[in-house]
Each structure stands twice: as structure tokens, then as C-alpha cells.
Amino acid sequence: MVECYRGDRDAWDDFVRQAPNGTFFHLIGWKEILEEAFGFRSHYLVARRSGRIVGVLPLFELRSVFSAKCLLSLPFAVEGGICGIDDEARDALEAAALALTRQRTATYLELRDGLDGAAFQVREGLYYRFRRTLLPTDEENLAAIPRKQRRMVRVGQQSGLVSRVSADDLDVFFDLYARSVRNLGTPVFPRRYFRLLVKHFPDDCIILTVRHGNTPVAAVMSFFFNDTVLPYYAGSRHEFFRYAVNDFMYWELMRHARARGVQVFDFGRSKKGTGAYDFKCHWGFEPEPLRYRVHVPGNASAPDHSTSDSNIQLLRRLWRQMPLPVTKLVGPFFIRHFGAYYT
16 A cells, blocks of 8 residues: 555654665655755655555655656655565555656656666666775775875875864855855755754764864765765865865765764765766776656656756856855755756
8 A cells, every 4th residue: 555654754764774775865854854945845655564664755846947847756866766675565656656647747757766667768877876885994995095086185184184073064064065066057055955954864964074274175964874974965165176175075074984884985976077977986986877767648758857958057157157145045946946957
């Protein structure tokens, strides 16, 4: 039986943490975060057998100025989609999602679970993820970094950079993040979104900040899930790049994660041909193609929503020219109304 979720938050999260294909983005906290921060409507589906949860599927409705309504699992996430213990549970959730797509008259349904399905078209080759197992000691992990990037880490160390992990640095992180995404031409997420992340995931969401003297020069917000750390949102000051602040920051996060008992460093997703993709490759991470699947009612071609769209490219050029305070003010509006292009 599949139903909309109305029940024990702990039971949902306990299932996700124990399921083989459960991810950080399946946790129930995302429901409140995305509803409150962006006003997205959620549909959290759960499959039960003899009263016990055997599968979950978080879905959100998104609209864009340039497109009609869609259903997505999960906005702003590397992965998501159906999380079930067996084929019966997964099939039931898939059928419920397809029925919901028709009911909500959505133009398409996108699931980021890497699965197949006769009703779906597969998107592959746009995004790649980067993961690597951490070794038992800092010395071994440093030696595993290619020589050039290892030298950059040492540049940061020799330049007097220091790091700390503290939730008190949320505002510092937000300013560095906003600077970086403005320079990339990407709308700024609202400060409230990051506050909600820290609130709903107090033990699984950390902020690591790097300083040069008294000046914050880089910061990263990371998620912890089971044995994995995911550095997810980051920012830095361009004028301090000569100190290799980003290399130093990720090395310090790697050290912190290893000390916490983490076994896998997940560098997230990037598009091939971007600076972020090349940076992760230079760190010795092997790209793995991500497979997302899309259902379009009527078997039409899947929409090609991408930041390469000409309308979005124009917005990106304009965004880079905006004063930083203005981007912080209007960024949430763009995320909400152009969300399908930034997910």
C-alpha cells in the first residue's frame, strides 16, 4: 500500500538510514526545509507492508517562468528518487508517482535514483559525481592527493591559514557563499534556507571556515550521512586564491571527517567541462556519470532544462553585474520561480 506520509518522523528516517539505497536527501527534514524556504508543495509517498515501512519517495512540485509544473525528487539534490527494500516496494512507489503526475497535471516527473523503468527516459552524461574512500590516516590521505594539488594544500598551510568547525559561522559562510555564486551568475539561496538546514540536521550539517589572520576567506557547509561526508555548499574570496584557500579548505574537511570516523568523501556533482569538474579531477577523484530518469505523459521528449538555455544565460550575465546586497535580496525569488533550471 502506498500513501501520503502522515506519521512518525523517526520511523521514516530510521528506514532511510538502514535502506541500502537511502541517501541524505531522503531524510524527512528536507520536507520542512523546502516547504518553508521556497514554498514548494511536497508529496511524500510511503509504501508499507504489514504496517512496516518498506519504501519511501519524496516528491516536490516546481514551476518555472519558462515551463509548466513538474514533479521532482529532489530539488537541489545530487540524488533522490525511490528508496525501497525490494522490487515490489519500488514498483508500487513508481506506480503511485506516475498516478500523481497525471493527477497533478504535471508536464513531467524526474526521479534521481539511477533506476530504470519502461515509462521513463534516461538522462545521462550531463552530471558526474565524485567519490573516494578515505584512508585510515591523514598521512595516507595526503599522499593519495595528486602531487600538484598536494603542493597547493601545503601552500595554504605555509600561508598561515587556519580552520575551525562551528555553527556560529553561519553568517560568515553565507557571505562567502553569496559572493561566489554571484560571480558564477547563479542566484543566491536565502539565508533562511541554510539556517533551516542547520536547524533540522544539527548533528549532520557542519560549517567549516578558513581564515587568514582575522579575515574569513573560505567556508563550506557539509552533510554527514552514515559513513559519508558531502561538502555541498561553499564559497571563498577570490582575492585570497593565491593562498590556495579552496584546496586547504577541502583538505581540512577531509581531516575533520576522518577524525569523525567517516569512510567516504563525496565531492558532489559537477557538469563536465566546468571548473568544478576539473578541480575534482585534479584532486584525483574519478568522475561517475549520474543517471536521472524522466517520465513525460504522452511519451513526448523529455524537456531539456539546463542552465545552458539562452534565457538563463542572459540572466546569468545580468546577475554577475548586480551588487552583492541586491543578489542576496532577490535571489530567493529567482530560485523559486526559475527553480527547474537550478535543480
